[in-house]
Amino acid sequence: MGNNAGQEKVVTWLDGKILFMDIYAKQPNWVQCRIVLTYGGIWLMYGTEKKGIPLTAISSFGREIPKKQLGNVLDYVSVTYISEGKETTVAVTGISSQLKKLKKYLMFLKLHQKPVYILHPAKIGGVIQDSAQWEQGILNVSWTPGGTADKLVIQRRSGNVNIPLSNIELVQTENQKIGGKPQNIINIKYSYENNTYNTFVLAEIQNLLVEYINDHLQEQGVISRHVSGTTSGSSTGAGLDETDEEILVAIYSGISSLEVPSFMEGMDVDQVESIYDKLISYGLVELVRLRKDVQLTPKGRNIVNKKMQA
């Protein structure tokens, strides 16, 4: 990164406020700032200061700032970076749409075209695939208008792996032995063309990748902010009891929703349908069609009687 923002191609910028995280601070200390994102990093221009943060020095965008330091600010992007051997976090706030754009571009610049190791498919439909091997690849972040078909594409010698962000149901960090050595990897579970896949990724940027995916899952309402950390997808805290969760598991496993009442011991159709209503209202299942429950009218019974006499 050079020493002049004007010398670098600008990706986006905003006029907002920043504060440097200080766990000992007793009150908010936001300062007016112009934040400029270039292909090399972020420039912060405040007062008479001009501070550059190279992209390569940034390690996270997810660190939470203590509430007492935030004051009334709820919407912010935190940028954690290493400067002169010391980890520093700066929070940026401003117009929400501009903040979102800043974070999205920051993530893109940190993740796009970065090398990864990938194991795919690690699992299909929950079944571990012995034949899959770790391979080198390149991560590509693909955007579409409106973000509805955004995806991750991992290029590798044996073929591209497409992971549509809207199809991801879970991302979590796991510790696994690779070549006999314990490594933290990320496990991405998603559906693609009528199958559920687990793909394992090992990369320098993997923590940021988890943040990126979790941000998307939060935007889509798949997970709430408090459960996103390194693990997502937990139904605990969603107001579900064990029976509700069992019904979700049964449907996930391929039991037809019409078969669930006979499958769930001790439950009748009305009880199960009442749980479906709850699951629909929580956004956990969607209505495909209404079942028709019918009985014969006298006219219908008359036809049956005649048919049997014929």
Next chain:
Amino acid sequence: MANILLVDDSKFMRALLKKVLASSHTIVGEAEHGVEAVEMYDQVSPDLVLMDIVMPHMDGILAASNIMKKHPDAKIIMCTSVGQDEKVKAAIKAGARGYITKPFQGPSVLAEVESLLGQ
């Protein structure tokens, strides 16, 4: 159509596996823990066992190991939860021949069972 022994401490999970497999196979026994599974294996001689890993009294890894000692040709598929892949690897060392993670999808489980039965 093969004879299958289901081993899981969760009645719900056993019922789910039974539902997934019953159209193509016969469920010859259900055990709630490893001790029961080892005893039942001797009684029903199944073609294949679907075994949970984390169970009371005796876990699936030890149960698989005990079954393999007496029946080296036993076909055992381990079932476990997401994030317990290290336990799965221990189970493989104990002799398990396949492994699936919960939650699973019925067709994939069926395919894994068929694949192992065909070996």
